[in-house]
Ligand SMILES: NC(=O)c1ccc[n+]([C@@H]2O[C@H](COP(=O)([O-])OP(=O)(O)OC[C@H]3O[C@@H](n4cnc5c(N)ncnc54)[C@H](O)[C@@H]3O)[C@@H](O)[C@H]2O)c1
């Protein structure tokens with residue numbers, strides 16, 4: 001029996017001001033999708049114990065909240081390392097839901113070879129989720145024919161996005177404007193960005209704050225210790241080289257969910 005979660009209507013009401021409009025009312029004529037940044041973190045800002053290690057942080061209440069968020073967004077976006085680490089279903093497991101979000105996997109450097117046994121395809125075949133759209137570099141070549149076929153069979157696909165090589169790592173990067181334009185072109189009117197660390201840290205760059213409509217963070221009462229995947233965006237300095245805060249939430253509210261607390265806010269004034 002597949003996992004079935006419930007989320008109380010009173011809790012949903014508390015979150016409502018932080019959410020995009022109901023899906024049927026979302027405006028396809030907006031210039032870009034509604035963006036919710038959401039993740040679960042430890043007290044030492046870790047998303048997981050180590051890169052590649054699936055780590056449960058959310059308790060049952062805040063986990064149900066995350067799945068409720070999935071009912072309210074057209075798409076759910078993760079980085080390829082999250083897919084490789086977690087083999088996630090990227091579906092919505094709220095009992096009775098009729099909506100499934102479109103999984104978006106950011107894989108600029110083609111590290112994931114999708115396989116029939118991956119959970120995201122399994123839930124898709126069971127009618128409990130959608131197949132992924134995989135964002136790859138505009139010049140990517142030699143796509144594995146079996147992966148193209150597997151995606152096609154399940155209703156997913158590769159989508160090409162303009163890319164540039166990072167001067168620091170030499171790896172291909174997308175700008176968030178281009179990522180969101182690619183989603184908009186697919187009529188995906190809202191997206192929740194779930195992680196992992198590299199995805200979140202790149203979105204928290206001040207250049208992108210205006211793109212983020214809502215931030216919803218689950219904080220679990222635990223320290224994971226050093227060596228974890230940490231949310232800590234690149235440092236910003238003033239003209240004299242003095243460090244400045246990268247981002248601060250405004251319009252903040254805190255909501256307890258079991259042992260966890262959920263922090264809501266926005267990066268706009
Ligand atoms: N606690 C949570 O809420 C949560 C959520 C998601 C993932 N996780 C955990 O996070 C870990 C994975 O995080 P991570 O930081 O290693 O990887 P990640 O999931 O952020 O994926 C990193 C990859 O995504 C791609 N990428 C990221 N930003 C990009 C950009 N701007 N342009 C192009 N490509 C880009 C690159 O290929 C990069 O190698 C896993 O252990 C997973 O379990 C936790």
Ligand SMILES: Nc1nc(=O)c(N)c(NC[C@H](O)[C@H](O)[C@H](O)COP(=O)(O)O)[nH]1
Pocket residue numbers: 039040055056057058062063066078082086087088089090091194195218
């Ligand atoms: N809210 C939240 N609490 C957690 O404790 C945790 N580990 C994640 N992780 C987010 C990640 O994007 C995917 O949710 C996981 O990879 C699991 O995926 P599924 O639930 O199977 O879709 N998210």
